[in-house]
Amino acid sequence: MANGNLQYNFARLNIAEKLIVLNVLVFVLGGLGIALLDISVVEWFQLPKDFLEFFGQPWSIITYSFFHAGFGHIFWNMLMLYFTGRIFLNLFDAQRFINVYFLGVIVGGTVFLLSYNIFPTLLNTNTALIGASAGVTAVLIFICAYIPNQEVRVIFFNVKLWYVGAFFVLVDLIQIPYGGNIGGRLAHLGGALLGYIYARQLLKGTDIGSGFTKFRDSIAMLFKSGNKKAPLKTVYKKNASKSKTGVDYDKEAHQRKIDMILDKISKSGYESLSKAEKDFLFKAGKED
Structure with a gap:
């Protein structure tokens, strides 16, 4: 009964809230694994800086976003994901949210990989990339570019969204020369670039995530076709x-x-x- 209630409550969440739950679950289970069993699996899912290592675990271009370095890291990422997700999902459906978020994760990870291999001496402070920041930043900058003059409440003041987006991008740009988490900062900027381009192209009538949607649908169909039973075909035709x-x-x-x-x-x-x-x-x- 309890398991059924959990599944029901999870199904009722929107896509941003589901991602928050999954991130928190991974964080808690990872912490328990280290504390109780002295086991860490993050090495299999983090995004390594070396191309050869990456080719050995290509799934890490997505999975790195579900792991975080500490409580502060996950808290601020999930808080930002919650508020940006609410605004985004008032405008668009879950499928477009998935496109922007995970394309931001992929582009941010790609920028991280390229940066380490083009400027290896500059970026020698990081060994791997983890965190949802690139995806969260992509969603934030998307809404800031799509409805830039929409005002949001920040503590005691109303601020236009484009001011908020510009602030976060400037923070990353300013901190890069000081050597703190350069690879992570560049991943944020990669996500921001994806979010901006996606929004501006969508305003022109072009959905640059349509190919990603088709790719995800084709993967889903592979799993569905393997589990499809013959009697369901007749029912499907009637419904159609x-x-x-x-x-x-x-x-x-x-x-x-x-x-x-x-x-x-x-x-x-x-x-x-x-x-x-x-x-x-x-x-x-x-x-x-």
């Missing part, structure tokens, strides 16, 4: 014929309304929306 009579139309109308509201935001800003339009976007974000 039913959907043509109304369900698909409803989804298309729903998506058209979302696109119209997003187009209004891109032209006039988030504050130009009516309360009904804001409520509609909020509900659409929670449903995806």
Whole structure:
């Protein structure tokens, strides 16, 4: 019963909250493994600086983002992911969030790898990359570039989002010359670059993450095809014929309304929306 409740509660979370849970779970289990069993598995999942080592564990271009160096590291990353995720998911669905977040992780990791191999003497303070910062930064800069004039509350003041994004990018740029976590700072900037380009291209009508979506769908289909049973094929056909009579139309109308509201935001800003339009976007974000 308890296990069923946990699964139900997890399923109700949005994608950003699910990522937070997974990151915290990995952090806790990793800490317990070291404390109780003196075992650390992070070496298998962190992103190494050397290309040859990376080719031996290519999955690390993604998995490094689920491991953190300490409580402060994971706390600030997850706090930022929570707040940026809320804004993002009021505008777009979970699939686009996954695209921006994990493409930010991949681009940030790639920048880290390239930097270490192009400037090995400059970046000799790090041995491997861990942390969700590149993905979190990608989401942050995406929303800052997509709705730059939207104001958010920062302690006692309202601040435009583009000021927030510029602040975090400048902090990383300023700290690079001082030698503190240079590889990590460059990974942040890689994520920021991905988020900015993604948002600006999307405003022009181009989704640069569509290829990544197709890639993820193809991987998912491989697993589904291996578990598919023959009787399900007949049921699927019946459902498909039913959907043509109304369900698909409803989804298309729903998506058209979302696109119209997003187009209004891109032209006039988030504050130009009516309360009904804001409520509609909020509900659409929670449903995806």
